[in-house]
Every structure is written in structure tokens, then in C-alpha cells.
Amino acid sequence: MALSARRRYRPVDYWPGFVDALSTLLLVIIFLLTVFMVAQFLLGREVSGKDTALQRLNAQIAELTELLALERSTGLASKDEAASLMASLQAVESERDRLRAEAQSGASRADAAGGQVAELQGSLDRERDLSARARSQVELLNQQISALRRQIAALEDALNASENRDRESQAKIADLGSRLNVALAQRVQELARYRSDFFGRLRQILADRPDVRVVGDRFVFQSEVLFDVGQAQLSEAARPELDKLAQALVQLNGEIPSDINWVMRVDGHTDIRPTRGAFPSNWLLSSARAIAVVEYLVSKGVPPQRLLAAGFGEFQPLDTATTEDAYRRNRRIELKLTER
Numbered sequence: 001m002a003l004s005a006r007r008r009y010r011p012v013d014y015w016p017g018f019v020d021a022l023s024t025l026l027l028v029i030i031f032l033l034t035v036f037m038v039a040q041f042l043l044g045r046e047v048s049g050k051d052t053a054l055q056r057l058n059a060q061i062a063e064l065t066e067l068l069a070l071e072r073s074t075g076l077a078s079k080d081e082a083a084s085l086m087a088s089l090q091a092v093e094s095e096r097d098r099l100r101a102e103a104q105s106g107a108s109r110a111d112a113a114g115g116q117v118a119e120l121q122g123s124l125d126r127e128r129d130l131s132a133r134a135r136s137q138v139e140l141l142n143q144q145i146s147a148l149r150r151q152i153a154a155l156e157d158a159l160n161a162s163e164n165r166d167r168e169s170q171a172k173i174a175d176l177g178s179r180l181n182v183a184l185a186q187r188v189q190e191l192a193r194y195r196s197d198f199f200g201r202l203r204q205i206l207a208d209r210p211d212v213r214v215v216g217d218r219f220v221f222q223s224e225v226l227f228d229v230g231q232a233q234l235s236e237a238a239r240p241e242l243d244k245l246a247q248a249l250v251q252l253n254g255e256i257p258s259d260i261n262w263v264m265r266v267d268g269h270t271d272i273r274p275t276r277g278a279f280p281s282n283w284l285l286s287s288a289r290a291i292a293v294v295e296y297l298v299s300k301g302v303p304p305q306r307l308l309a310a311g312f313g314e315f316q317p318l319d320t321a322t323t324e325d326a327y328r329r330n331r332r333i334e335l336k337l338t339e340r
Helices: 002-008 015-074 076-105 107-205 236-255 282-299 324-330
Strands: 212-215 218-222 262-269 307-311 332-339
Touching (some): 076 107
């Protein structure tokens, strides 16, 4: 029993376990130191690579800034793309600053910084793609500007040629106008001379008729000389006078050159009082009387293309009074030698 008691209360030896625990702790510390050294090494590499990437990023940012300035100067077509590039650059710069601050904060964020550096590298790649597209767009815009300049130069040449032709045409037109004015003035002078001769003959022919008078550039027959009251048929007493007029016109037609386009205009006029009988208005009565004179002259050999009949009714009176004498003066047939 005493032996059993001694065996039961024999003291326990803890030293081997303590040695094992101490060895394990030492191994853990060595392992942690190894991990820390590896992490420091990797962090140093990451920070060094990050500085290099930041330098490349700064250079890329400067290049993109120049491209953006060039893009702004080429026109409004690339403003949206430039704005997008600027926003991307700002985002990259912000990310760069943030990563620089994180790199300085310690080794504990080395893994996160590595992922962010990779993301930053992707952003740089995207910016390079955008920069390449921007350069291609700038090149395309430069080509378009060159084509526009060539087109503008061609248009300016065409415009100058057109202006020269226009000036030449204006000079020719001015010359033709001057020559035409001279020719017209000569024709007017010739017609005026023949008109003067014709009126001189009529004055000699009709000198003994007090009811035929000259008013300005026309001969005026009172209607009573040629027509009965309210009628448009020539009276027998009017025919001898019209025969003399027709003879003078036939002779004049043979004297005036054919290139002078003259006509004898026969104008019918009435007084203001309403008509009676076959003519419902003074328009019709005055026109019918003028036509009757023209037809009679044609029957006596006057070329019809040299005659013109017109009716004015009561609307061009010589005397606006309401007396019988004024009415008689307003009822008339006027003859005028003029151009067609």
C-alpha cells in the first residue's frame, strides 16, 4: 500500500512540454519575421513600381493635356470627347494622389495597393486607347479642314471669275444701254420731225375748220363734225375731212422709215351726261366712235397696223364745268401721232 501511494503521488515533469511550446513559439516568431521581411520586400517593389507608374502617368497626363488643347482648337465636333478625357484624367489624378497617400501609410495596405496599382494600370491603358482615338480624330479633322480649305479656295476662284464676267457683262450692258438710248433719241427726234411735218400738213388741210383745233401734240375734232348726237356712225359731212386725213396718213406712211414703229391713235371722248339709245354707257359710245374713224381710214388705204382706237368715256374732260359749251368741248375725237 505504501508503494502504491508513492506511485500515485509522483511529481509530474513539465519541462519537455515547456521546451516544445517554446520551440513552437520560436518557430512562429521566425515565421512571422520571415513573412514581415517578405512583405517589406514586396512592398518596396510595389512602391518602386508605383513611382515608375506615377511618372508614366504624369507623362501621359501631359500628353493628354496637349491633345485636349489641340482638340479644342480644331472645332466643336470633339468637345464631348475632350470633356470625357478631362474627366478621366481628373479621376486618374485623384486615384494617383490617393494611392500615394496609401503607399505612405504603411506596409499593412500593401496588398490593397497592389490591386489598386493594377487598376490604375488598367486606367492608364484605357487612357492610352482614348488618346489614340483622340489623335485619330484630330488627324481626321485636320484632313477635313484641309479639304474645306481646298473647296473654299475653289469657290473663291469661281467667285472671282464670276465677278469678272459680271463686270464685263455690266460694261457691255452699259455700252448697249448708251447705244440704245442714242438710237431711241434719234428715233424720237425723227418721229418728232415727221409728227411736226404731218401736223403742218393737217393745219394746211384743216385750216378753214373752226371746229378742229390743236391741243398740245394732238388734233381735236368736235364730235358734231363727225357724228350725230348719241350716234357712232360717221355722218356724210365727216367723210371729206377724213378723206384728207387718210391721204395725209398714206403719204406719211411712205415717208417714215419702216424701222420707226409709229401709230396714229384715235381717242374717243364724251361728256358726263348719261347716254341714250343703243349705247348703255359712255365707254361704249366713245369706243365705238373711235373704231368707226379707224375703220373708215383703213377703207381709204391707211395700213391698219398704223392705227389704234381707244375709248375714254367721260373720264378725261377738257372742261369740268356743267354748261352746254363745256359739254360740247368734251365731246371730241383726238388724233395723236405716237410710238406703239
